[in-house]
Amino acid sequence: MDTICEETICVLLAGGQGTRLYPLTSDRAKPSVPFGGKYRIIDFTLSNCLHSNIRRVLVLTQYKSHSLQKHLRDAWSIYSPELGEYITAVPPQMRTGESWYSGTADAIFQNLYLLERSGAKRVLILSGDHVYRMDYAAMLQQHIEQKADLSVACMRVPIAEASSFGIMTVDKSDRVIDFIEKPTQAAPLPDDDQHALASMGIYVFDIDVLRAQLDADHAARDSSHDFGHDLLPGLIATHRVAGYQFGGQGGRVSPDRYWRDVGTLDSYFEANMDLLSSVPPLDLYQDSWPIRTYQGQHPPARVTSSETGNIGSIRNCMLGNGSVVNGGTVIDSILSARVHVDEAAHVESSILFDGVQVGAGAILRRCIVDKDVRIPAGTRIGCDPTTDARRFHVSSKGVVAVPKDAFVTA
Secondary structure, eight states, X not given: OHHHHHTEEEEEEOOOOOGGGTTTTSSSOGGGSEETTTEETHHHHHHHHHHTTOOXXXXXXXXXXXXXXXXXXXXXXXXXXXXXXXXXXXXOOOSSSSOOOOSHHHHHHTTHHHXXXXXXXXXXXXXXXXXXXXXXXXXXXXXXXXXXXXXXXXXXXXXXXXGGSEEEEEOTTOBEEEEEESOSSOOOBTTBXXXXXXXXXXXXXXXXXXXXXXXXXXXXXXXXXXXXXXXXXXXXXXXXXXXXXTTSSOSSSOOOOXXXXXOSHHXXXXXXXXTTSSSOSSOOXXXXXXXXXXXXXXXXXXXXXXXXXXXXXXXXXXEOTTOXXXXXXXXSOEEOXXXXXXTTOEEESOEEOTTOEEOTTOEEESEEEOTTOEEOTTOEESSOHHHHHHHSEEOTTOOEEEXXXXXXXX
């Protein structure tokens, strides 16, 4: 198994604009958006690489990449270059033209020279903006055993959600025999008429196959240079394409079968709230598969009474280091590092990023508050949809996003 992983190089696509997650992406790329009180979204994919023994990772960056590059430096400078291990940020090099990355396939094509000089036999292609845990080593093992040219990770999704995915059909040997990108009406699984089989956008290519396909795609003037839309359908007809079932018993990570694309404010909010369930669907507590991130040097979190005697209280929350609840109330919420909640303030079903300060008597409900925002005393957010819509961005499900450096008035 170790030899298979050593012969593999990973390309992690992390350059998307993340417009649907605005304003959280106004100053940062989507993979570097905070998640779960202490992580960044990209930490989940990189932790999977770490535990899967994938030690050569190229992170392809593009839009608003400074925050992401800083996080890679601070949290992920853990590999040994003298042993040929690395996590390297790769901005657009424009080696093949004068354009930025214009699709997932084009992003890889522009960096083929890095793959070729690595000497790797296989390429693992991942996205940096999904939240899940997965043992890629098990997928690589199946790829070898099935003598596949390309393997695609797939999972079951409800039929009602299938139009948002590339939908696959596999035979009894797990060979992919059909693929339709975002169909209006998806075919259900033979053994389950309520679900379809969706591509997760996780690929393992033999490097020679990848090179040939990218060369052909680059020459095709009518191509959108996207793996799911352009490359995968043609490969099914000409090569052996295998489907790898996500969440099975293979691999060393517990099969929680949790995978989320947190590309909108609502999906992001709901995925964070999932962590507060009595039995969270995403297991952050498996000792052999921890999610790694940057650990700031902060004091312990503290819940205390205020000087005037208001008793601080929390219920079903996650508190980051250095946070202080000083006579306020926090319910069903996630507080990142150095958050301060003052006396008689009430925070409920909300996500507060690093350094947020909530003034005395303020009320926050179903909010996402970006880093270092100061909420003045007596402010009410999430209480009046009309007022919220005039001041902030409000999602289709009523989640209020307060942007970084916002000037908030009571």
